[in-house]
Each structure stands twice: as C-alpha cells, then as structure tokens.
Amino acid sequence: MSASSPPPGPASSSRAGRSARGAAATLHDVARAAGVSLATASRVLNGSERKVAESFRERVEAAAADLGYTANVSAQATARGTSPVIALLVADIADPYFGLIASGVARGADEHGLVVTIAITERDAEREARIVRALRGQRPQGLILAASRTEEPMEAETARELGEYTRLGGRTVTFGPDGLGDRRVEIDNRAGAEALGRRMAERGYRTAIAIGAAEGVRTSDERLAGFRAGFEAAGGTIERVLRGDFRRESGAAAMTETLGEGVATGTLVFAISDVVAIGAMSAIRDAGRQVGADIAVCGFDDVPSSSDVTPALTTVRVPLSEVGYQAFRATVDPDWQQPPLPLEVIVRASTPEVAA
Numbered sequence: 001m002s003a004s005s006p007p008p009g010p011a012s013s014s015r016a017g018r019s020a021r022g023a024a025a026t027l028h029d030v031a032r033a034a035g036v037s038l039a040t041a042s043r044v045l046n047g048s049e050r051k052v053a054e055s056f057r058e059r060v061e062a063a064a065a066d067l068g069y070t071a072n073v074s075a076q077a078t079a080r081g082t083s084p085v086i087a088l089l090v091a092d093i094a095d096p097y098f099g100l101i102a103s104g105v106a107r108g109a110d111e112h113g114l115v116v117t118i119a120i121t122e123r124d125a126e127r128e129a130r131i132v133r134a135l136r137g138q139r140p141q142g143l144i145l146a147a148s149r150t151e152e153p154m155e156a157e158t159a160r161e162l163g164e165y166t167r168l169g170g171r172t173v174t175f176g177p178d179g180l181g182d183r184r185v186e187i188d189n190r191a192g193a194e195a196l197g198r199r200m201a202e203r204g205y206r207t208a209i210a211i212g213a214a215e216g217v218r219t220s221d222e223r224l225a226g227f228r229a230g231f232e233a234a235g236g237t238i239e240r241v242l243r244g245d246f247r248r249e250s251g252a253a254a255m256t257e258t259l260g261e262g263v264a265t266g267t268l269v270f271a272i273s274d275v276v277a278i279g280a281m282s283a284i285r286d287a288g289r290q291v292g293a294d295i296a297v298c299g300f301d302d303v304p305s306s307s308d309v310t311p312a313l314t315t316v317r318v319p320l321s322e323v324g325y326q327a328f329r330a331t332v333d334p335d336w337q338q339p340p341l342p343l344e345v346i347v348r349a350s351t352p353e354v355a356a
Helices: 010-021 027-034 038-045 054-067 073-080 096-111 125-138 156-167 189-202 218-233 248-261 274-286 320-332
Strands: 083-090 115-120 140-145 171-175 183-185 207-213 237-244 268-271 296-298 315-317 344-346
Touching: 027 038, 027 054, 038 054, 083 096, 083 125, 096 115, 096 274, 096 320, 115 125, 125 140, 125 156, 140 320, 156 171, 171 320, 183 320, 189 218, 189 268, 189 296, 189 315, 189 344, 207 218, 207 248, 207 274, 218 237, 237 248, 248 274, 268 274, 274 296
Parallel strands: 083 115, 083 140, 140 171, 171 183, 207 237, 207 268, 268 296
Antiparallel strands: 315 344
C-alpha cells in the first residue's frame, strides 16, 4: 500500500476478507459495516414497514452497495408477508400458447419491479398440488394458473393448498369460467370457434373432421362446441371428432390414423389449437396429400408459427400476450376488471375458397 493510501475501512476490510474466502456478503456484514444493529439493517433491506431514521437508511444502503450485498428473498417474504414474485403455472412451456402468455405476465411484472417464476404442471393434478405447496412456502405475491381446467372437481390436495395460500393473503388467478381462484381471465373460445366454423362453411366447406383433447378439458370442449355450432348452422357437417391432447405430436398421430381410414378431397380439418393443426398438416404431407386444395386445415390461437408454415394456417387470433398481461394485472390491481379480449378469424391459404 502506498504512503498516501488511506487505511481500509470496515466495509472494504470485510469485502477483502470475503473475497479471499469466496463468500457472498451477509446481512451481518452489512450491519457491521454500517455500524447499526442487525434488526435495523434487516428493516432497511428486507422491506419492513417499520420506519428507520434516514441517516441509518443511507448508511445501510451505502454499505450494502459497497459490499455487493443481495437481499434474501425468503427474508423479504418474512418481513413483508409476500415476496416480490409472481408465480405462473403452465402446462407445457414448449407450447407457444403459454410462451406468449408468459411474455404478457413478464411485461406487467417488469412494470412493477417484480420477478416471474414459471412452473410446469404437465396437466397433472398431483404435480400441480406439489408445485402450489412449494410456491406457497415462497409467498409469491400472485399465483397464475394458466393451464386449461377440466370438468372434474379439483383434486382435494390442490384445493387445500390454494385455500391456504389465499388465507395467507395471496391472490390466485385462473383462466376460464370455472370457480377456481380469486379472479378469472376469460377467453371466449366458443364464440371465436363459432365464428370460424361459420366462415369456413361460407367458403364452401361442407364436411369437416375435428381434432380435440380428451372430453372434459374446458378449452377443447368450448372450441369444439363452438365450431360445430357455427359450421353446422351454415350447412356443414362434422363427420368425426378425433381425441388427443394439445401437443403437435398428438395432432400428427390423430391425422395419420384418420388418413388411414380414408379422407375425401375437399374435407376440412379443424384443430383446437394451431400447434395441433400444424401436426395435422405434417401428417397430411407425409401421406402424400396436399394441404389446402386437397385437405383444408384450420386452427385456433394464431401463434407466430401459424403464418410461417406453408401454406399459412387459417386460425382465430387470440391476443395471448394481452391475456397474460391481464392475468398479471388481476394479481396486483385491487380494482381490476377484465376488458373485452377481441378474437378475430384470420383466413389464410390453408383453407382456399371452394368453387361452387
């Protein structure tokens, strides 16, 4: 050290010692460097509502910055009653439907200085219960369940976990019209699918095959029922309803099976999501058939890949990022009310108009 260099202060000495050990700064280190009690340092850095003198606050914050201290989220949750986290539960993070919803949740969280944590349920009620239990211990500020629910009563264990979470002050947001959660974000799947079915019949299609998920899955049931209502009211007939799930592979498998049984030229295929529709399109091509003029295909959601495939996919545009943003708003805004979420039929080359 040069003769002109000042002797190291408590913070720099503590930092040097930690650097040698390779250890992160602790709250004790900050309190010692600031010359305050551990309780005072905790109140400043962990968000306690108890007031601290401004001079002490400045000393603690300066010491924390100098030491590179990062607040313990668990300690903050204890002090505040909640952590600065929004938990988002999705069925499948690889599905762009959930990716777009997550982007909207993240946008809202960023505006409020919160962090989003994402968990994957795989539409498994037992797994969902375990995840909710683990998240409840972290005290997130809000809990968003984005996966489609079923008509079956909720598993008792999951219901208990959610009840305990809300009892401790958390807010739960779910999708759809069922009774789960404090608040619900609704997408009018039936009306959107009905408009699509009507538009397809107007384009000249008279025979359709539908690909849905298992009976009792609300989103699938609503979309199938809506499409049937619109298509049949305008003169069309649904010959078959194939069952699978929301994965691309499911759409491909269902389409491969029905192609083996025979599909007439001019048939329309309606899939409950774009991802399932794209799987069906792949199976049609693999069978040596043509998507469009031979077998037409339409989907639902308007995920980005629906306009990138060839031919581009006819679908129903759902503002999924806005859906996620509204779900976030529902967790933090006491006066939140859901605005109308516009759905729009987008006709593309996968459903060419049928010549009279």
